[in-house]
Amino acid sequence: MSSQRPPHVDTPHAGTAPRRRQARAEETRRALLEAALTEFAEKGFEAASTRAIAHAAGAHQPQINYHFESKEELWRAAVDHLFGQLDEVFGAHTGDLDCHASARDRLAVLIRAFVHSAAELPELNRIMVREATTDSARLRWIVDRHTRPRFAEAVDAWRAAQIEGGVTPMDEAIFYYSFIGASSLVYVNAPEARLLGCDPSTPEFVSAHAEAVVRMFLPESPGPPDS
């Protein structure tokens, strides 16, 4: 609704100096956002330090309160940014989603796309699991704004495939959380996985994982469509 951008006077004369200053400010803002993402994902909201975020972005701590109103607003902007990235990555992986394909095949495409997205954006599921653990204003904000609509879409796709048949019968919420959990945990817990001798960052791992998740929910799967 309300823009997170700081208010600024227009530059109708279009001088180059103000423009460059504005461009540099935009750079700072973006760097703070990216640094905030990884810091919030690794430490959680409360343990994350605005000083550390600013340092990682090559800026000073008070610039956070200048470009964003507060630590909480920075978090919100970072989460919005991250879900924007998810939509991009997810869209790139679904690509030509054939509307005339069977519900089962469409579900398989969505599952593969989500696994690849979870691998490319581990920060998203890290932040989600940190917030979803305790009821809070932040959790309600993120559920209302981002989780609930995506939950509804996933459940719709599942329901359609279940009506059509050929999928493992399962309650919708059980499907949703089993699916998200099976798809994301190894990337969320990547540092632990590495200590256990597993590197989940290779393309081969991600593809094998995606096919495994498809088979978990669509047991009679004929394999990936491009093989």
Added chain:
Amino acid sequence: MSSQRPPHVDTPHAGTAPRRRQARAEETRRALLEAALTEFAEKGFEAASTRAIAHAAGAHQPQINYHFESKEELWRAAVDHLFGQLDEVFGAHTGDLDCHASARDRLAVLIRAFVHSAAELPELNRIMVREATTDSARLRWIVDRHTRPRFAEAVDAWRAAQIEGGVTPMDEAIFYYSFIGASSLVYVNAPEARLLGCDPSTPEFVSAHAEAVVRMFLPESPGPPDS
């Protein structure tokens, strides 16, 4: 190795007063441990407050440094305690694990037991996912002491079932993380699940979830053994 218990002089005279004092200290210690569990699970190590833990336990903050050496030692004791509870709960759910049953049936029993354990002890997987996200001394400690041996056991059970046949073919690490994720996320994220209209705390939900996870990995499952 070294006991976390504070050093104390023996009471060879077995007076009642010292014994009662000791019993009360044991109570305090235990209350601190239980309070630490939920606080660390909800907030994470760094965001958790020793003052809040002490308050929840009906004690004062310096008592933590008396009964445990530091916040870090309290965390270690809490994690040890929690894995002890896991072994108890897990053992209660596997119960009469028939050594002469097929590897596939034994795996089904282990899966059901883990889902029920995850439902009863959401704190364990909350702490795990918080620590597994970033490499740290705490992560290495918990992996060496608790995760690696259990990972090996789970992989052994999976390997045996896979050799026998009748399970969804899958790499071991992919099985492990998909299994843990599918089994635990809905309980880890229970506050979010409730906002989405799902209550994962009922016995019916847990049983249905357990059967769903069994079918995800053992597609030709004949259903629960007691039905």
Added chain:
DNA sequence: GTCTATAATTAGATAGAC
């Protein structure tokens, strides 16, 4: 063992020079 008081550090946010 339990408690009060406090030391030492660090957090997020703000004021004001430039």
Added chain:
DNA sequence: GTCTATCTAATTATAGAC
């Protein structure tokens, strides 16, 4: 817009009375 300096509040850990 960016920077230094600083305010207030919260943190873990410790000292010492009881």
